[in-house]
Amino acid sequence: MSEGASSAPATAETTGHHEPAGFPPFKTETYPSQLFWLTISFVLLFIVVWRIALPRIGGALTARKGQIDGDLGAAEKHRREAADASAAYDAALAAAKARAHGLADENRKRLNAEVDAAKAKAEAEAQAGMQAAEARIAQTRNAARAHVAQAAQDAAAAIVQQLTGDNVSADEARAAVASVSGS
């Protein structure tokens, strides 16, 4: 315990080996060596900084700045191109839509017209068929009517002959039937 306390000053004195003691920074005999090596190292560092380090770091900085500026420019260019392409796409889409709309419209009109024409034709055909049928019916009716008159005429002539035994001419029979049927 006491050894440690007493040994500290002792070592300070023994290792201090003071040459006439003094403040080290003011020992002028060290100045030539200090200035000599200071000059060498400072000049060396100056040359390294001036010739190598600063151009190198400056070069790295400008290269990076150039690359970043270039990349930003390229990005801006691509962005503009993309915007242009998008606008062109929109325009093309709008044009295509308009054209499709036109085509659809035209188609619809054409189809409508065709349908209408077909309908009209079918109606006309039906009408014609109906008229023909009516004509035929009327004709058949007239024919039937004519047959009925003939049959009545023949029947009247036959009845008269049976009852009276007289021959009745066709004209008489026709006149008689006509007077009875009232036509």
Added chain:
Amino acid sequence: MAMNPMEQFKIEPIVPLHIGGYDVSFTNQSLVMVAIVAVATLFLSFSVSSRRLVPTRLQSMAELSYEFVQGMIQSAAGNDGMRFFPFVFTLFFFVLFSNFFGLIPGVFTVTSQIAVTFALAALVVLTVIVTGFLKHGIGFLKLFVPHAPLPLLFLLVPIEVISFFTRPISLSVRLFANMLAGHTMLKVFAGFVIALGGAGGILTGLAIAPMLLIVAISALELLVAFLQAYVFAVLTCIYLNEALHLHGH
């Protein structure tokens, strides 16, 4: 074990060397200066590649340092101060690395030597004087003549001259004293830790107090190390600005 807090500032030769009658031995200080140059070179040159779009951490730090010093010069000395970019950058990094290296326990603090800080400050003032005369010729002397009425000038011009020529002193002593004081304080408190730790009994437990203080002071010293390098570089920029533009034109 060195208990003398001044022991850490002592320059010890490693390889003795004499040129022209001068002792220019390679010392513990020279070793640290060479290490600073080596590490700064590695950090600033080999960590940087312009091919990388996304920088590595080290490269990012180098780029930040570049932009930091660039901004410092441009705000203090304007765009034509940029011709001193390599000089100010070297100065800033040399001082910064010296201060940081000194905080590693056992590593010599280069900037704790007045010879070094004064040499750097003298280099700054010399650069200012040479730049001023190259740019303005004899008109550079107008720097010492502020805009003031004539009678006042008899008083102001000597003051301006004195303040100009004390710049290397204030610039160097500020850095030197800050480094010296910080490291001395750390060493003194470290001495307390050892003395208390060896004292035994309740005193051994008390050793934790200076220990905690060392931790706190170390953090403070880290700030001081950066701040002093920054102050040194900024003042250099301001002085260069005066040389380039005289009275802030």
